Amino acid sequence: MSRETKVGIIACSGEEIAAGTLTRLATRRVLEMLRPQSTVTLCLPLFLAGEEQERRFARLHPTITVDGCDKLCAKRGTEQYSGQVQVSLNVSDILGDRVAKCHRSARDFDRSDEEAVFLLAERIAAEVDSLSQAIPENEVSPNPGTTSCGCSCGSPPPEANIQLDGKNVAVNGLPLIFAHLHKQGLRPGPGCAEQVLQTASIYHEIRDEDRESYRGALAAAYEAYCRRQGADLLQLSPKNKEL
Amino acid sequence: MRQGKADMKDTEPQVLVVPCSGIGKVHGLISREAVYEVTDKRMPGRAETVCLALLVTGDDLAQQQVRTHPCIAVDGCPKLCAKKNIELSEGNVAVSIRVHDTLKKYRGAQFGSATQLSEAGWAATSDIAAEIAEAAERLTAAKTEA
Known part of the structure; x- marks a missing residue:
């Protein structure tokens, strides 16, 4: 890609x-x-x-x-x-x-x-x-990472990215992973890091040498996600809480 | 207003409620769900919606509909795509509802995402649906009196 x-x-x-x-x-x-x-x-x-x-x-x-x-x-x-x-x-x-x-x-x-x-x-x-x-290897978008729309249509949601060694990195499936873990009742904090890391590594390639960096970054991102959700779990529909 | 609804004489709505197609934030989702609450639950048969994309492409039937019915535009963000596209089709925007502005009164609430609403999001949706329905009833009454 x-x-x-x-x-x-x-x-x-x-x-x-x-x-x-x-x-x-x-x-x-x-x-x-x-x-x-x-x-x-x-x-x-x-x-x-x-x-x-x-x-x-x-x-x-x-x-x-x-x-x-x-x-x-x-x-x-x-x-x-x-x-x-x-x-x-x-x-x-x-x-x-x-x-x-x-x-x-x-x-x-x-x-x-x-x-x-x-x-x-x-x-x-x-x-x-x-x-x-x-797409040619060296082709560069004039506005990588965003569209020009003022309502941020093209921007990934905040929970799709983590801060890894000072860089903003998008992780495949992260919003879905966070929503799932949150729904399962995983509490943020030091104890959540390994479970978040293991789940994320199913969908996103994480090299062995990067695991420690990812562990901390994912735990911090999950904590931020939980803060945004407050006490309530997100629901797709009032009728179908399992979806 | 189109597929399966070709026989307009039997199902002619009195008001068109047109949400934006916002795909980036929760505001667009709220605008659409509020519109569905009005067309499907609060005023079925009397209020209907039309695809905004049809107006973008200049569809004749869609343009005719917005020109011959009072329209309520329900926009998620300040770009006001629904309102502007109805106006560009020479339609009649009787009321313009701005979800972005309405949501300001729920200070600190988390409404969900572009694809999912939280409980607070559904509550705000119902409030906006009530606002739309009230405006639609007013327009309907005015149309009847005329």
């Missing part, structure tokens, strides 16, 4: 339909958990409501669009206002009949939605990998 240029992902986010919700959640899953180091996104309506720097998005990043229906608004909107799309994905082509069992509101989410998001996110991540391999 290169390098500096990040792959852009634009979801249609279609608010009317469940497939639109799937595009958004799958995109976030790729950004936060599957490929946090190599992807950025932007709200599609910013192509019209934003400024020139937002409209440069697809010219700065090889871009994947993810659409919820055959109208292909994300693809058409991106090409109309920003630049050529490299990969166009349509949820119904990927998930088929599964979409009919999904919901547009998180209040109604169940296992069908969760599985659909996982499958779609995996497909997007595979396309990210293909595009990344095609």
Whole structure:
């Protein structure tokens, strides 16, 4: 994976339909958990409501669009206002009949939605990998690490990164790992470090010589995460606390 | 307003409620969930939503809908994408609700993330849904009187 240029992902986010919700959640899953180091996104309506720097998005990043229906608004909107799309994905082509069992509101989410998001996110991540391999080794994004959107669409959530020897390092799956451990009742502090390290090392390559650095950094990041959550566990939906 | 709803005569809503497509922060999620609470629970059949992306691409039916119905724009961040895109489609923004501003009154609360709401996030969502519904009822009443 290169390098500096990040792959852009634009979801249609279609608010009317469940497939639109799937595009958004799958995109976030790729950004936060599957490929946090190599992807950025932007709200599609910013192509019209934003400024020139937002409209440069697809010219700065090889871009994947993810659409919820055959109208292909994300693809058409991106090409109309920003630049050529490299990969166009349509949820119904990927998930088929599964979409009919999904919901547009998180209040109604169940296992069908969760599985659909996982499958779609995996497909997007595979396309990210293909595009990344095609990026020249020395190509450098003008704004690595962020998009130009003022609402921070492209920035990973704070819990996706740790401070390692003075550097900001993105760790695959870290928000999911922290949420899981928090849900399991793991308390922050010195006693949590080994468990956080072991879990993180399943998803993120940690060399033996770096383990001690990671141990401290992950424990500190987990403590900060727990502070942000306060006493309450995050819930995806009031109805489905297990999701 | 489109798939499975082609027969508009039977399901014609009185108000359109349009959330932003915010994908980066919790504010966008709150805007959408508040809208769904209104369209699906508080005012089913009387309030509906439309994909903002359809307005971005200049879809004829979507543009017609925002031009012929009073619209409530519900935006997560100060970029106001929903409001601006309705206006660019020459639609009628009767009310503009700004989630970012509304959330300021919950000082110190943690609302969740771009993909998950905490209990405080759901509570704020319901408050904003009530605000939307109140505005929608006002618009509906005005439309009926007219």
